[in-house]
Amino acid sequence: MNSKSSDGRILMTGASRGGSYLNRELSLLDFNRRVLAMAEDHSIPLLERLRYLCIVSSNLDEFFEVRLASLLAQHRIGGSETALPAALAATMNLAAQHAHAIVARQYELLNTEILPQLSRHGIHLLRHSERTPEQRAWVKAYFETKVRPLLTPIGLDPAHPFPQVVNKSLNFIIELSGKDAFGRDSGIAILRAPRVLPRVIRLPEEVTQKGVAYCLLSSIIHSHIEDLFPGREVISYSQFRVTRNSDLWVDEEEVKNLRQALQGELHSRQFGFAVRLEVARSCPKHLSRFLLEQFSIDPDHLYEVDGPVNMVRLNQLVSDVKRPELFFPGFMPGMPAAMVNSDIFATLQHQDVLLYHPYQSFEPVIDFLREAAEDPDVVAIKQTIYRTGINSTLMESLILAAQRGKEVTVVLELMARFDEETNINWAERLERAGAQVVYGVVGLKTHAKLALVLRREHGELRYYAHLGTGNYHPSTSKLYTDFGLLTANPALTSDVNEVFLHLTSLAKPRELQQLWLAPFTMHKAMLRAIRNEAAIARQGRPGRIIAKMNSLTDETIIRALYAASQAGVKIDLIVRGACALHPGVKGQSENITVRSVIGRFLEHSRIYYFRNDLEHDVYLASADWMNRNLFRRIEVAFPVLDKTLKKRVIQEGLNPYLKDNVNAWELGADGVYRKRKPRGKQAHFCAQQFLARTLGLPAAT
Template identity: 45%
Template sequence: MSAIYMNRELSWLHFNRRVLEEAQDSSTPLLERIKFLAIVSSNLDEFMSVRAAALMDQAKARISKKDFTGYTPGGLLCRIMKRTEKLVADQYRAFRGSCKELEQQGIVFLTFDELSQDQQQAMEAYYYENVFPLLTPMAIDQCRPFPLVHSQNLYLSILLKHDFGTPNEEPYFAILQVPSNLDRVIRLNSPAGDRRTTYILLEELIKRWLPKLFSDYTPVAVDVFRLTRNADLTIDEEGAEDLLEEMEKELRRRRWGTPVRLEIVRCFHPYALKLIMEEFELGSGSIFTIDGPIDLSFLMNLSSSLPGQDQLRYLKAEPVYPQEFMETDDLFKVIRQRDVLVFHPYESFEAVTDFIADAANDPAVMAIKMTLYRVSGDSVIVRSLALAAEAGKQVTVVLELKARFDEERNIAWAKKLEQAGCHVIYGLVGLKTHAKVALIIRQEESSLQRYVHIGTGNYNDKTSKLYTDIGLFTSHPRIGEDVTAMFNEMTGYSTPHDWKALCVAPSHLKPALFEYIQREMAHAKAGRPARIIAKMNSLSHREMVDQLYEASLAGVQIDLLIRGICVLRPGVPGLSENITVRSIVDRFLEHSRVFYFKNGDETQVWLASADWMTRNLTRRIELMCPIYDTRLQELAVRYLQLQWNDNVKTRQLMPNGKYVRILSEGPPVRSQFDSQEQILSWKREGEDETKLS
């Protein structure tokens, strides 16, 4: 059984390896390479705190049942840790290589002893003015137990000897948190004649003046460590009287999550390490020795903040305003006449924020209904919704409090929206609301007109510049009717709707997809055209994989563009010979979900919020929406084909589970074609959407 499926967690590690390859690729601009190194670290933090943590809990509970890929929790956890250790070693090897190249460009990280006298004096002043007041050394002894160590924060482990103690007495032990609300990287003023851009890390400054914190004691060993805790939340939604209040309690409990991973610097003092391991009850398999500064996520801000280094970055990518809306102040008039498809980040997300802002300011708009999953810290959309409610419009927001790692932000937005007079719904018990949909109801002449936006990505103006997503603006009656029914189900006690256009999870989406796959099988067996092209982030649902295997055996050609996890094994003789899987990792995170079914000669194209994962198809409110306009169908298919033809940033999944670059497959080698850069080039030149062909 395991031979025909790949493991989900190991497949995710393959994905993070592909991210690392972008940092190792010399053709990637230098400052973009260090950004990819930061992404590898951030990805691993989430993976360890959620996926590895869950496996650790199962292993501790002595669960030995194998999953459908053949792994027990303990066996899989062991394999994950070993592969992660190798991944991190390669990441830091790439980091050291990048540092050498940065030095050649005059960008240098210095130790305190390498600073000039003026720089040392400036850093001393900075330390006492900005850092010292925030430091709290925490001694650990019989009277003072081990304090709470926050997850994914840097700490110093400090061994001290008493200046008047006996020679053989055991060292004293203390820890010190590196303030997380200060910049980790401090830029230095260069001496006259030194054209370099120089930096020092915050922990280096703290180490330098550490003796000032411990009078009558001398530090004998100072080492950096970082703990990762289990960050998954367990909420009794049915028993909670107030879900928002219960979420706030659970977020406080998250601080004491079970330790999962301990990162330590090289040559960590063994006495201190023994004390820390005993406190956190971690074995050696959960200890990662880091050859460099722990947590490279600080490189993300560094890469974007360096002045005057544009030659070390990708060419600027300024989103263009969608052509259909370019010469009008009335978005509703355009949408009333025709559907509009918008491709982010090539086209500006301002079209979406304008859609909501115009609705908030339009006297003819009676109501706004919207789902929110992840929004930015300064959300234009949330402000517009609040203004609409304050203006007397009926505003309903289904805001998902359980969006992992955005819980605190969403709680704050929920309170703000409620204060403004919005009806805020926290979703349905047991389900996350992951659908991306906005409904505007507008009084026009003698009737109400519905306007809908449906997207593949979040209503987040920040990530919309970094993720590739597609949005559909439409006034199609069937879509509007279904979206209205969907909101009624989420906010009231409506019974499941007889969907005319949408496919909605968890009740309808999975059966609909199975039906469409089986329909392609019937076409193939009857000798009619049959093909599936599906673009998504992840494929891990076993039944869905089995359906695709059956379709392949029936002769359906299946092309899958899957950025991340894929448990399906393509190209296996007698099973998946008609399935090809490719993954694009490039400057933008591929995030859109688009599904194409040939259906004989009656093509169907869908946009969706859902990946083909168990959680999306069975435990979330998701939607899949048809593109009815044949012109836009063709445009979406051309977009898929354009990405399929990418031979620069694409890797193909082989039957043995490895990913290989398309260009490395051997002759004939085609001219290089980077799909993201090609679209950006067309947009810079002012070309219209027809260039997608």
């Protein structure tokens, strides 16, 4: 069931299994509803609201491509579907209801609030009926010179069966009257929009009356679709878009060369089995039924939308507009005092440096590797890479180091979803430069964030390391909240070296002194720390756990948290996305609170705090509390040993989020997330604004 808030917005309710666990799929959709609430928030700058609409669309694409597709794939044998179990069928039905509600609200916001307000600010996204004669003439010329030469309509007949439709591509279905040029009844044609053309086109100033004007490629094709079929009448038509299963599968036990096998699989991702169909709201029912049959899609997964079928493409408009007042205020990341005009290696010989991105700059990490590449005393660099982007100064430093004869070893994860091709390209460049590239452990994704520099000092090798919670990706480091630790502490760096030896040699790792390593020790160590707090509470002393992560779905961890709650441990969980733990249930989890913070920056850091009789154990990690992270990935959790830095993590990474009453949502015992608001005379407090103000620098004017 769904309920409505006081302002009419739909609230999602999580489905529970026996009252102990909330449904993961519905929890993911709940998360997207919270993101959508940012687009509903009138206090947020207008183009940022549009950006949130695009983020929701992108998230839903991945939900269908990966999560829903993986569930359906379990019940497909030889390309055909078997009957879904009742529980799964019920989940699919609820997921469809929730997804439809989200999509309907998205387009309602776009059409009734975002676009009209943009127009009032002089930013116009014009439909055909809204264009002036001059604009129509320009659009027609653009169609004739830039679009039409790239179009290939395919009339369906026995010689021209339904064409292959690429995953998430823009297409049109057209119904035609009469006979074709050969006297045959071919009443349906399919047209694919060229992928090489932008989806949002800016009209020149000479045909724009006020402000700036844009039109969509889909609108341009709509306006001139009849020109493609001279001598025939276009009865009806619609844009459409198909979402397909995009989870790559490679039998890593069988393949001889993972990179080559993966390159072969990348193309097939475009043509996996279909899971969702999007059409224009005006699409005739018989045409949408025809498409559903062609793609074997359940009618529950038909989405009729009032606007572009791929809202993500409106990001092009957001990027093109240069109106600072319609965006969040400018922000400059701060720099730790120890890193200002300093020799990084000299600094780390005396102290560890903690970085909190994006409030603090990612530049020290880039400088760490750049200086390692250029320093003649550095003899080797080892690094893990999961995601790093197409253009990366960090990767260029590794290539430079290899070219200069240093021993460079990169554990590069080829199976990082949707970044496979980028990582393959980096692997080839690294190898050409002379670096040793390995692809981790067969069957396990290497998700740990580690870099190790070996430097010759006074005739001996000294280790320097960076350990982080986020990817080595300079772009996302400006948008995601993550912690990174630069250290020369032998207690940590010797463990980091052991992890690299394990990843490259595939030998069993030695017993690590400080790091928790998945899939070997992390899960047991997490359970041991949780159970220790429960034991302390049973003895009458305060037990306390605060944990921050992206997702919480591992049932053994959840059961341990329930047991700790029942023992009297006070537990606060800050879980941005999917959460299967059911808080606030009497006799089970009444001492557990769950909140989700959705704001300007994407909360990505993983922090695990255990009071442990005033030892205040703090771990930072690459891993969420999910089965896949704890058992099917190489992950690392590392302690913050320096007391000053430990205090910083608690005061900056945890406490502000527990205090937040602006961007925080609380999960109730009824499975519903509700926006947290100031109570009584309590002042508004936004964790992200507080951290940007205290750690960042004033924006450049």
